[in-house]
Amino acid sequence: MVDILQDHLTRARASGGVFARSVARPPWGLRLPGTIQLALHTVVQGRAWLWLDDPRAALELAPGDLALVPGGPDHRIAHKPDAVCISPERFREQHADDELIGHRGATVFLCGAYRFSGDVGRGLIRTLPPTLLLRAAAHDPLHDVIALLSRELSGPAPGQQTVLDRLLDVLLVLAMRACFEQSPTAPRWYQASADPRLSPALHAIHAEAGHPWTVPELASLSGLSRPAFARNFERSLGQAPMQYLTDWRMTLARDYLRTGELTLAQIASRTGYASPNAFAAAFRRHHGQPPGQWQRGELARPPEPIHGG
Numbered sequence: 108m109v110d111i112l113q114d115h116l117t118r119a120r121a122s123g124g125v126f127a128r129s130v131a132r133p134p135w136g137l138r139l140p141g142t143i144q145l146a147l148h149t150v151v152q153g154r155a156w157l158w159l160d161d162p163r164a165a166l167e168l169a170p171g172d173l174a175l176v177p178g179g180p181d182h183r184i185a186h187k188p189d190a191v192c193i194s195p196e197r198f199r200e201q202h203a204d205d206e207l208i209g210h211r212g213a214t215v216f217l218c219g220a221y222r223f224s225g226d227v228g229r230g231l232i233r234t235l236p237p238t239l240l241l242r243a244a245a246h247d248p249l250h251d252v253i254a255l256l257s258r259e260l261s262g263p264a265p266g267q268q269t270v271l272d273r274l275l276d277v278l279l280v281l282a283m284r285a286c287f288e289q290s291p292t293a294p295r296w297y298q299a300s301a302d303p304r305l306s307p308a309l310h311a312i313h314a315e316a317g318h319p320w321t322v323p324e325l326a327s328l329s330g331l332s333r334p335a336f337a338r339n340f341e342r343s344l345g346q347a348p349m350q351y352l353t354d355w356r357m358t359l360a361r362d363y364l365r366t367g368e369l370t371l372a373q374i375a376s377r378t379g380y381a382s383p384n385a386f387a388a389a390f391r392r393h394h395g396q397p398p399g400q401w402q403r404g405e406l407a408r409p410p411e412p413i414h415g416g
Contacts, residue, residue, distance in 0.1 A: 136185030153214030
C-alpha cells in the first residue's frame with residue numbers, strides 16, 4: 108500500500124540540500140533569506156532564539172529542538188532576541204575562529220536549507236505555518252538523527268554529501284510527520300489517509316494515477332456504497348473524487364513536463380489518458396494552454412536559488 112506522505116516527499120525530493128554546522132560565541136546573530144524554500148535549525152549545545160520580523164515573538168531553541176521555516180520573509184537566529192543579525196557570509200567571517208577557541212559558552216547549532224522540486228514540493232511547503240518548533244522527547248528519533256548530523260558535520264569525510272542528503276531526508280520525514288500529527292491544519296489528504304473509509308481509495312489513486320478509476324470502483328475499494336463514498340470523500344477532502352483524481356493527475360503532469368524527460372505519450376499513459384491528444388485537451392481545459400506551450404514557459408524560467416547558513 109502506498110504511504111501518501113512518503114509519496115509526496117519522494118516526488119518532491121531534490122538533491123543539493125545544504126547543511127552547515129556552526130560554533131558561535133556571543134554576541135552572534137544570523138539573518139537568512141526568505142528565498143530558502145525550507146530552512147531547518149537545531150541546537151546541539153547552548154541556546155538560540157529564532158524569529159521573523161518581530162523579536163518579541165522569538166522562539167527559544169534548546170538542544171534537540173528542531174525549527175522549520177518555510178520560504179517567505181527573511182528570518183533570524185541569534186544568541187538572544189533582538190541581537191544584531193548579519194548575512195551568512197559575514198557570520199562565517201566573524202565566527203571563523205570560534206571553533207578553535209573552544210565550545211565553552213558557545214552555541215553549537217545546525218542550519219539546513221532544503222529545496223523541493225515541482226508542484227508536489229510546493230504543495231507540502233504551503234501546509235506549514237510561518238515557523239514551526241518541534242520539541243523532541245528524550246527518546247525521540249529526532250535526537251538520534253540530529254546527533255548523527257552533528258557528528259557528520261564536525262569534519263570532512265568521503266561521501267559526506269550523500270550522507271547529509273540522506274540524513275536530511277530522514278529528518279524532514281520525521282519533522283513533517285510530527286507537524287501533521289500535531290497540527291489541526293494538516294493537509295486534508297493526510298487526515299483522510301488515516302480514515303479507514305477513505306484510505307483504500309486514496310492509496311489506490313496515488314499508487315496508480317494512470318488507472319481509469321471510476322467512483323463505483325473507488326467506492327468498492329473502501330467498502331462503501333457509491334453515494335456514501337462520494338459524500339464522505341467530498342466532506343473530508345473538499346472536492347469530489349473525480350476532481351481530486353484529475354487535480355492529482357495534473358500535478359504529476361506538470362512535474363513530468365518540468366523535468367522534460369518524458370514524451371507526451373508517456374505522460375498521457377502515466378496520468379490516465381488514452382492518447383497524447385486526450386491528455387493535451389484535458390491539460391488545456393485545466394491550465395488554459397496546451398502542455399507544450401506551458402512546458403516551454405517553465406523550462407525558460409531560471410532555477411530557484413538555494414542558500415545555506
